[in-house]
Amino acid sequence: MNHPSRSLFIDLEKIPDLSKARKWDQERLKVFTTICLEPGISRKKIIGKLNMRPTSVSHLVQELLDASLVQEKDRIHQQSSGRPEIALYPVKNRFLAISFHIVAYTLKVALLNPFEEVIFSADRSLPPETSPAVFLKTLSELVDLAKHSVPEGSTLLGASIHLPGFMDTSKEVWIFAARWPKIRNLSFEKIRSAVGVPCSIDRMLDAALEYLLLREPEIQGKDILLVHWGYGIGAAFACRGQVLASNIGGVCEIGHWKVVEEGGMPCMCGSYGCLETVSSLWALLPVLKDSCGEIPEVEDEFAGFLSQHREIIESPVFRKALWSMGSVLGALFTTLFPNII
Incomplete structure (x- = not known):
């Protein structure tokens, strides 16, 4: 993630289902959440903020200290007489996770804490002719680098793997x-x-939409369509705040909707006439390079190049790409009627 935050963007109370948990556990989470969202807060301020008994807050904070979830760091000197209060801070690196995603031909790995702070990052680029064995070996090497960067006292929870392209989540195959x-x-x-560690594997677009829903409270509960148009083409859809998944494959694989009636260019998926064959960057690049030379x-980088070469947009091949993409988006809109695209 590019912009580490000083505090949590996500409301921690919305993540676990504590409706059946003991009251003590619910109160402990409230105290921990308050410390996370207000680093440097004192026990006295927690008591006032949560309207809890002083003895309860004292015991709950001690439990969090014993679990190494929070730490005491500074003394807050009072203007009036009395003992100085002690400031409480979350132990940000108590729990860590590995994030893996792909940008263009580059595999990127990052070791993160819950505050979106990057502890370690690394990347490797792989050429187009890369085999599955080389891909897996590179993935393993990057993850090992992240594992060895886990600080002493931290616990690695697992990894989240976000992959582009077409996948069948029910059969668990990256197609x-x-x-x-x-x-x-x-x-x-x-x-x-x-x-080599517990991990979740998701489409990059699904993961991006899930994160967007967590990050932006004002869009939670709405119908949202997230569209990617670049080297490949795809989409993800959230219905009433829930990202849709299929029990027989993928959802919103619009790059492989048929837009050419007969024949057409062969697609990466093995079929013919898919939207990607006329509108994706992988299909456009060879044609555009013939007339424009080197293109990123x-x-x-391509978006920046396009803004400086507006004549490309007027070319027949690009106008066809725009029309085909617009046609598919129109059909998708009248099918799903999202609140936000």
Whole structure:
């Protein structure tokens, strides 16, 4: 994540279901949440903020101290007479997790704490001809680097793996990604084996939408369509705040909707006439390079290049790409009627 935060963006009380938990556990979470959201707060201020008994707060804070979840650091000197109060802070690196995602041809790994602070990061670039074995070996090496960077006293909870391309989540297979044509039908089991710690595996778009819903309280509970149009094309959809998943495959794989009636260019998925064959960056680049020379393949760089070469937008191949993409988005809108795109 690019911008570490000083405090939690996510309301911790919304994550666990404590409706059936003991009252003591619920109160302990409230105290811990307050310390996380207000680092440096004193016991006295917690008592006033949560309207709890002083003895209860004292015992709850001690439990959190014993579990190394919070720490005492500073003394808060009072203007009036009396004992100085002690400031409480969360132990930010008590629990850590590994995040793995892909940008263009680059594999990126990061070791993060719950405050979105990056403890360690590394990346490796892989060429288009990369085999599944090389991909898994590189993934394993990057994750090992992150594991060895876990500080003493921290607990590594696991890893979250976010992959581009087409996947069948029910059969747990990464079917393909446009960047690496040789990587096909790679099982989640092999990916988990390479990672070596408990891990979740998700489509990058689904993970991005889940994070967006957690990060932005004002959009929670709404119907949201997240669209990616770049080297590949895809989408994710949240209905009333819940990201949709299918028990027989993927959801919103719009890059493989048919937009060419007969024949057409072969797609990375093995079919013909898919939206990606006329509108994706991987399909457009060879044609555009014939007329424009060298063109960047990284999506952000291509966007900058396009803003400086507006004549490309007027070319027949690009106008067809725009029309096809617009047609699919129109159909998707009238099917889902999202509040936000």
